Amino acid sequence: MLNTLFQVYPPLLGWTLLGFFLQKGLPGGWNRWLDPHALGRFMFWVGVPLSIVGFMQGVDLSGQIWVAPLICWLSVGLGFALTSAWLWWQHRGVGDVPNCWSSAQQGSFHLTATLGNTGYLGYPICLAVAGRAYFGWALFYDLLGTLFMAYGFGVWVASRHGSSHAQPWQVGLHILRTPALWSFAMGLLLTREPLPGWLSQGLAAFAWSMIPLSLMILGMRLAQVKRWGSFLAAGVALLIKIVIVPLLVGIGLAFTPYPPLAKLVLVLQSGMPPAIATLVLTEEYDLDREITVTALAVGYLAALLTLPLWLGLWGS
Secondary structure (H helix, E strand, O other), X not given: OHXXXXXXXXXXXXXXXXXXXXXXXXXXXHOOOOOHHHHHHHHHHHHHHHHHHHHOOOOOOOXXXXXXXXXXXXXXXXXXXXXXXXXXXXXXXXXXXXXXXXXHHHHHHHHHXXXXXXXXXXXXXXXXXXXXXXXXXXXXXXXXXXXXXXXXHHHHHHHHHOOOOOOHHHXXXXXXXXXXXXXXXXXXXXOOOOOOXXXXXXXXXXXXXXXXXXXXXXXHHHHOOOOOOOHHHHHHHHHHHHHHHHHHHHHHHOOOOOOHHHHHHXXXXXXXXXXXXXXXXXXXXXXOHHHHHHHHHHHHHHHHHHHHXXXXXXXX
């Protein structure tokens, strides 16, 4: 396990810290060249879609892999049930004094406890721990699970608790216009018709180069956090998201016949900290930004601490 951690931690911390210090220390004129918003758009439209096609070359797409998005939906359902139970208990109050949360706080609480960073953070961790042979499990978990949940369940929660409302057709449009989904479909088709060697190797090299960039963007985003607050709400959301839910998922998977490394990948993905998409939804629907940014910042560090736990329990 120590060898695995030594392989995982240096690149995760190194590239993230580089992005953090670049955002904090570069002169103002350089910001237009290393703007996290612009880099994020590049990743959304180019980096992630081409990386998906590259990583899917040679990925085992056996029948068992299709359980990955089902585990994601189950994880989100567990998180939502636990957050709802917590809010119900809070609204009962202590004695005769209710502890009521605003609707915006409830929305951010639900989102940060259910939607994980299974792309920017989940991909590099799963690749380092389980290798390319099981990367398809992480990919299916993210694209057919988290993606649909973010633009489906996430929009529903945000519109329910926020100041604006999204129509069902708008949710469907968000999903359909996501380039990663189209590249995933293309990657599935190309697994039956292998690409020329030079093109396959070029796409693979490009895909690996996008992992450091995604971690740098994450570090830049963390550097933009100017105010942390609502530690209790964020702490409870993180306890649910990165400890309780993956623990329950791992216990359930222990009784299944899936390969051990596939189980580990699913546990790791279910225990990823809150996704960047939670901040996007929070700002779009005017939810509680303090809860969201605190959960994002603290969750990244907390997830690095829980990684040895999951490797110790299911890494064998």
